[in-house]
Structure formats: C-alpha cells, structure tokens
Amino acid sequence: MSDTTRAPAHLDVVGIGNAVVDIIAPAPVAVAEEAGLAVGAMTLVDADQSDRIYGKMGQSLEMSGGSVANSMAAIAALGGRAGYIGRVNDDQFGKVFSHDCNAVGIAFENRPATDGLPTARCLVLVHPDAQRTMATYLGACTELGPADLDHGMIEGAAVTFLEGYLWDKPDAKAACLAAADVAHKAGRRVALSLSDPFCVDRWRAEFRELIHGHVDVLFANEAEITSLYEVDDFDLALQHVRGSVEIAALTRSEKGAVILKGDEVHVVDAAQIEHLVDTTGAGDLFAAGFLHGLTRGMDLHQCGRLGVLSAGAIIQQYGPRAERPLTPLVDQARDSHAKLAVAAA
Amino acid sequence: MSDTTRAPAHLDVVGIGNAVVDIIAPAPVAVAEEAGLAVGAMTLVDADQSDRIYGKMGQSLEMSGGSVANSMAAIAALGGRAGYIGRVNDDQFGKVFSHDCNAVGIAFENRPATDGLPTARCLVLVHPDAQRTMATYLGACTELGPADLDHGMIEGAAVTFLEGYLWDKPDAKAACLAAADVAHKAGRRVALSLSDPFCVDRWRAEFRELIHGHVDVLFANEAEITSLYEVDDFDLALQHVRGSVEIAALTRSEKGAVILKGDEVHVVDAAQIEHLVDTTGAGDLFAAGFLHGLTRGMDLHQCGRLGVLSAGAIIQQYGPRAERPLTPLVDQARDSHAKLAVAAA
Numbered sequence: 001m002s003d004t005t006r007a008p009a010h011l012d013v014v015g016i017g018n019a020v021v022d023i024i025a026p027a028p029v030a031v032a033e034e035a036g037l038a039v040g041a042m043t044l045v046d047a048d049q050s051d052r053i054y055g056k057m058g059q060s061l062e063m064s065g066g067s068v069a070n071s072m073a074a075i076a077a078l079g080g081r082a083g084y085i086g087r088v089n090d091d092q093f094g095k096v097f098s099h100d101c102n103a104v105g106i107a108f109e110n111r112p113a114t115d116g117l118p119t120a121r122c123l124v125l126v127h128p129d130a131q132r133t134m135a136t137y138l139g140a141c142t143e144l145g146p147a148d149l150d151h152g153m154i155e156g157a158a159v160t161f162l163e164g165y166l167w168d169k170p171d172a173k174a175a176c177l178a179a180a181d182v183a184h185k186a187g188r189r190v191a192l193s194l195s196d197p198f199c200v201d202r203w204r205a206e207f208r209e210l211i212h213g214h215v216d217v218l219f220a221n222e223a224e225i226t227s228l229y230e231v232d233d234f235d236l237a238l239q240h241v242r243g244s245v246e247i248a249a250l251t252r253s254e255k256g257a258v259i260l261k262g263d264e265v266h267v268v269d270a271a272q273i274e275h276l277v278d279t280t281g282a283g284d285l286f287a288a289g290f291l292h293g294l295t296r297g298m299d300l301h302q303c304g305r306l307g308v309l310s311a312g313a314i315i316q317q318y319g320p321r322a323e324r325p326l327t328p329l330v331d332q333a334r335d336s337h338a339k340l341a342v343a344a345a
Numbered sequence: 346m347s348d349t350t351r352a353p354a355h356l357d358v359v360g361i362g363n364a365v366v367d368i369i370a371p372a373p374v375a376v377a378e379e380a381g382l383a384v385g386a387m388t389l390v391d392a393d394q395s396d397r398i399y400g401k402m403g404q405s406l407e408m409s410g411g412s413v414a415n416s417m418a419a420i421a422a423l424g425g426r427a428g429y430i431g432r433v434n435d436d437q438f439g440k441v442f443s444h445d446c447n448a449v450g451i452a453f454e455n456r457p458a459t460d461g462l463p464t465a466r467c468l469v470l471v472h473p474d475a476q477r478t479m480a481t482y483l484g485a486c487t488e489l490g491p492a493d494l495d496h497g498m499i500e501g502a503a504v505t506f507l508e509g510y511l512w513d514k515p516d517a518k519a520a521c522l523a524a525a526d527v528a529h530k531a532g533r534r535v536a537l538s539l540s541d542p543f544c545v546d547r548w549r550a551e552f553r554e555l556i557h558g559h560v561d562v563l564f565a566n567e568a569e570i571t572s573l574y575e576v577d578d579f580d581l582a583l584q585h586v587r588g589s590v591e592i593a594a595l596t597r598s599e600k601g602a603v604i605l606k607g608d609e610v611h612v613v614d615a616a617q618i619e620h621l622v623d624t625t626g627a628g629d630l631f632a633a634g635f636l637h638g639l640t641r642g643m644d645l646h647q648c649g650r651l652g653v654l655s656a657g658a659i660i661q662q663y664g665p666r667a668e669r670p671l672t673p674l675v676d677q678a679r680d681s682h683a684k685l686a687v688a689a690a
Contacts, residue, residue: 023441025448054440054444055444055447057444057448058448058449059408059409059418059445059448059449059666060408060441060444060445060448061406061407061408061664062406062407062408062441063404063405063406063407064404073404091436091437092436092437092438092463092464092466093437095396095399096368096405096407099399099400099402099405100404100405102400103370103402103403103404103405104403104404118437119437121437319406321404
C-alpha cells in the first residue's frame with residue numbers, strides 16, 4: 001500500500017459486518033449456562049433456540065447492534081465519516097437498523113431484502129456483574145456475499161474494517177476477501193477485529209493466514225490473541241503478533257491496551273470508570289476510537305487513548321450505541337502524553 | 346358495587362389498552378411541529394406518516410409501551426398481580442411486547458394475530474427539555490374488540506383499568522363498555538385514564554357519560570380534566586368532577602396530585618427529582634402506584650403518594666418501563682403522613 005498513489009478518501013472507515021438488532025435484558029448467568037451458551041462470549045443459535053432463551057430473559061430493550069456497525073456508529077459520534085455494508089430484511093428490526101445508521105450519518109446503501117430470512121437478532125444477556133453473554137440468530141446476515149459490496153465506497157474509504165464474525169458464513173468470508181482486495185488496490189488500509197475467542201477457535205488457521213496476507217490493523221482482546229496463537233500468556237502472544245501485521249491494537253479490559261507497530265510499543269491505561277453498567281460494545285468502541293484517531297492523523301498512543309476513552313464511555317450505559325456525542329473524547333485523547341515507548345525485545 | 350358479595354380477587358388490576366412498542370429517540374420540537382403533531386401530546390398517524398417522522402428522529406431505542414400496559418408493568422414492579430388484554434401481531438414487535446409482559450409477570454393471554462395489520466408502534470420524540478411528543482400508528486390495535494375480552498380475568502381482578510385512547514376505535518370502545526359491565530357484575534371496580542387532552546377533546550361528551558355511569562376511579566391530569574369540563578381553571582374542574590365519580594386522582598406535574606373521594610380531599614406533593622431524563626410514562630406510573638395502593642388497602646393519601654413516587658422514578662430514566670424494582674417505594678408511601686384533609690367547600 002503506497003500513501004503517494006491514493007486519492008483523498010470520501011469516508012474515514014467503511015465497516016462490513018453482520019447487521020443485527022440487539023435485544024438487551026437482564027438474565028442470571030445460570031440462564032446462559034443452561035442454554036449451553038459460552039458465558040461472556042457470543043454463540044450462534046437458530047430461531048427456536050433464540051426464542052427459548054428470550055423467554056427466560058427479563059424485560060428487554062431493543063437497539064441496533066452488530067459489532068462493526070457499533071464501531072461505525074461510534075466513529076460517526078466521534079465526528080468521523082463512516083460507511084457500512086451489511087444485510088437486513090425489510091421487517092421491523094431491519095427498519096430500526098437502517099434508521100439508526102441514517103440517523104447518526106452512516107452511509108448505508110444496501111437495500112433491505114424483501115424476502116428470505118428475517119433481520120438478525122442478538123440476545124444480550126446482561127448478568128448482575130455487568131458482564132454479558134450473547135446469543136445471535138444470524139437470519140438475513142447469512143445471505144451477505146460479494147455482490148453486496150459497494151466497490152466505490154470501499155475504494156473511497158481510508159480504512160475498510162471487517163469483523164471476524166463474518167467467517168462463520170462462506171459467502172460473507174468471500175465478501176471480506178474481495179473487499180480487502182478492492183481496498184488494497186485503491187491504496188487503502190484493511191482492519192480486522194477478531195470478534196470473539198470462540199470465533200478465533202473456529203477459524204484459527206484461516207485468521208492467521210488472513211492477518212499475515214490481508215490485514216494492516218488488527219484488533220483483538222487478550223482472550224482472542226492468546227487463542228489465535230494457542231498460548232497461555234499475553235506477552236507470548238504479543239511476540240507472535242509482532243511482525244505479522246502493520247499495527248496491532250490489543251485490549252486487556254481494566255488493564256488498558258497495548259499498541260504495536262514495528263518496533264514501537266505503546267501501553268495505554270484503561271479509562272476511569274465511575275459506574276459500570278453493561279460491558280456490551282466495549283471492544284467495538286475501542287476499535288472506533290482507535291480508527292478515528294488513525295484516520296485523523298493522531299499518534300499511536302493518542303489512538304489507543306481515544307480507544308480506551310470510547311470504550312469507557314459505552315460501558316457506563318446500556319447497549320452498544322452511545323447515548324451522547326463522543327466528540328469531547330477526541331480532545332481528551334489529543335491532550336494525552338505518550339507513555340514511555342518501550343523498545344522491542 | 347357491593348364489597349360483601351365479591352369473591353377474593355386473583356389479580357389486583359387487569360388493564361385493557363392499546364398494545365404498543367415505543368420507538369424512543371431524541372428530536373427537536375421543530376420535527377414534531379413540522380409533522381403537524383400536537384407537541385407534548387399523542388397524535389394518531391398512518392403508516393406512511395409514521396415512517397416519514399421516524400426518518401427525522403435520532404438514533405432510537407425500542408421498548409414495550411402502551412399507556413395501560415405501562416401501568417400494568419409498574420404494578421408488577423411494585424409487587425402487585427397484573428393482567429393485560431390487548432392485541433398484537435405475530436411479528437417482531439409483537440414478540441417483544443408479549444415477552445416483556447411475561448418477563449415481568451403480567452398475565453397476558455391474547456394470542457397474537459397471524460395476519461392483518463402489524464403491531465402498533467409509537468414514535469416518542471424526546472425533546473431537549475425532556476418533554477415528549479408521541480405519534481402512534483395503531484396497526485393491530487384497531488382490531489381489538491369485545492371478542493378479545495377474557496371475562497374470567499376481569500371478574501377475578503379487583504380493578505379493571507381502561508385507557509381513554511381506546512375510544513378512538515369503535516370496537517375497542519365496545520370492548521371497554523362490555524368489560525366495565527362484566528367487572529361491575531362481579532362486584533369489582535372500574536378505573537379509567539383520560540389519556541390525553543386531545544383524546545378528551547375528541548370524545549368529551551362520551552367520556553362525561555362514561556365517567557358518570559361506568560367509572561369508579563378516574564385518572565386525569567390538569568389539561569385533561571379542564572378539557573373534559575371545558576373550563577380554564579383546575580379548581581373549577583375539581584368542583585365539576587366531585588360527585589360524578591367515586592374517586593378522582595388528578596395529577597398536576599410538579600405541583601403533585603389532588604385526590605377526591607366524596608367530601609375527602611387530599612393534596613399530595615410531587616416527588617423530588619434529581620435528574621429529569623424523559624417524562625414518558627409519568628401518568629401511567631402515577632396510575633399504577635395509586636391503584637397498587639388502593640388494592641392493597643392503603644389510605645387515599647398513601648395511594649396518591651405511591652403514585653407520585655412511581656411517576657418520579659420513571660421520569661428519571663428513558664422510556665416508560667421501570668429499569669429497577671419499584672417495591673421500595675411501597676414502604677416509602679406507607680410511611681407518609683396524611684396531609685391536612687381539606688373539607689369540601
């Protein structure tokens with residue numbers, strides 16, 4: 001990718017992901033366990049399983065979700081220009097999802113399907129300790145494929161951001177690879193979120209190959225990156241990832257984040273949290289903050305700082321879409337001073 | 346209605362109302378005005394109008410609503426036994442509505458319609474000052490009629506609670522009158538909320554007749570009760586309502602509430618509010634608190650106090666369904682001392 005050949009970007013980031021409406025409700029951990037869900041992670045379920053689990057959850061609220069879509073909404077809330085590629089049905093949830101993209105200024109051009117499966121829904125079981133377990137019925141998302149890509153949108157975006165969750169369906173995976181190709185040919189960057197440790201477990205070998213060959217910016221949390229390299233220790237995973245990707249942004253919950261680029265290493269402290277409500281969207285908002293910083297020319301420490309500040313904002317409310325503008329965080333991140341840059345071992 | 350003939354109630358209150366999912370989003374007052382909506386009140390709209398207005402609202406969140414349904418959810422949250430009669434379609438919003446009834450323990454037995462119009466939706470435009478304007482597309486609610494009544498549920502409930510909004514459709518009105526008849530024949534009470542000043546304006550003569558002949562407990566706010574009697578002054582309206590109904594519970598926003606029964610008059614102060622967020626549901630929760638007190642043998646001042654405390658809780662969060670149990674308010678209301686009982690003029 002050469003900086004000298006590319007045209008000015010129309011968008012900062014275009015995300016490609018599973019377009020999902022979240023159904024958020026309190027539920028004891030036992031409900032997740034009894035349903036065979038991976039507590040703290042995302043499990044794919046069919047429509048009947050989804051209905052059964054929903055029946056055991058408390059009073060719910062619904063809002064647009066989807067990992068990369070949440071990131072795009074946050075980029076818009078930070079003042080950035082975001083686009084989105086994904087599939088919904090022309091049903092009530094599909095209208096909600098599309099509306100919420102438009103309402104925050106995300107360019108979302110895909111026509112809703114008028115037949116086929118309903119819009120995807122994700123049951124978000126919020127446990128008493130504010131951790132969450134997710135059960136996703138993919139519905140219309142299973143029909144996402146290369147034909148849904150808007151090449152012009154990808155060519156015109158500084159970064160194309162993919163979610164690992166897309167690997168669960170062959171057509172969506174093909175769409176990702178095609179999108180990465182279009183982006184790189186236009187001299188743009190490709191970013192990937194590993195999404196979930198169980199997702200990494202399903203697609204470890206393919207993800208390693210993908211990261212090495214097609215990804216410029218990698219997002220992963222501690223569980224995901226250690227799963228990717230099948231190691232027990234974060235520091236060991238860090239040695240593995242170094243050199244396989246241009247930039248790696250690794251999050252560690254309350255321990256903050258570590259950013260790697262070549263020999264550069266930045267350790268970023270977590271944001272201060274006054275009142276933890278619901279951890280849904282923490283990773284999505286970190287990625288949004290980081291990518292917004294990157295596309296706006298911040299240094300890597302500032303990018304990481306904007307990531308942790310954005311994540312910190314979202315876990316102090318219900319759901320993964322920010323209730324308030326996030327723009328004040330941009331100046332906060334710019335003011336942060338780079339921590340000691342640790343030389344590579 | 347004779348207290349001596351009735352069997353023990355299985356339910357404290359059964360509500361009959363429009364079963365609605367709320368779509369709540371910030372919107373400037375200008376959006377409501379340009380759409381021709383009555384600012385601060387509820388306007389009925391068709392599906393196209395609903396879509397147009399929705400397109401101008403901000404990022405939304407969805408949750409179950411419906412005036413009397415909100416009251417039933419609050420009665421459940423207060424520890425009471427609530428039932429509900431209403432119509433939804435077997436679509437995504439209908440599933441959300443039914444789930445949320447079940448999740449909080451409301452007995453809701455009506456089968457969702459598998460054809461016909463979609464589940465009703467209410468656009469709740471939350472303005473910067475926390476006031477709200479509503480635009481309702483009634484959908485499946487327009488098909489509610491006497492056949493949907495569960496007579497056993499009504500006969501077994503201490504109070505049957507109707508919403509004035511039902512008057513907008515002839516079949517729903519017929520259902521209300523039939524329900525009132527069933528309730529009274531079983532020796533139960535009938536309560537009515539006047540819903541909205543514009544609704545009163547549409548049905549003034551019928552409401553007056555209804556209240557005089559069929560209603561034991563009347564809920565109205567200042568705008569509704571003055572509209573009902575076409576007077577400018579709250580005190581004048583109070584003189585009119587006295588004697589037409591067994592109990593009148595009249596709310597006045599930050600001025601609290603006035604409760605009338607025969608010669609008894611109770612003036613109840615509003616609850617202290619720390620952080621006003623969204624006034625949606627204030628009237629619904631007042632009615633819930635009042636009715637819960639009434640069915641649990643509290644005195645009228647305590648009933649009013651539980652009403653204002655419940656209303657105070659709901660306006661400090663988004664949406665009309667309480668995020669937390671309301672049971673602590675019951676003891677708070679019981680501790681309150683009756684204010685000076687003013688002898689009637």
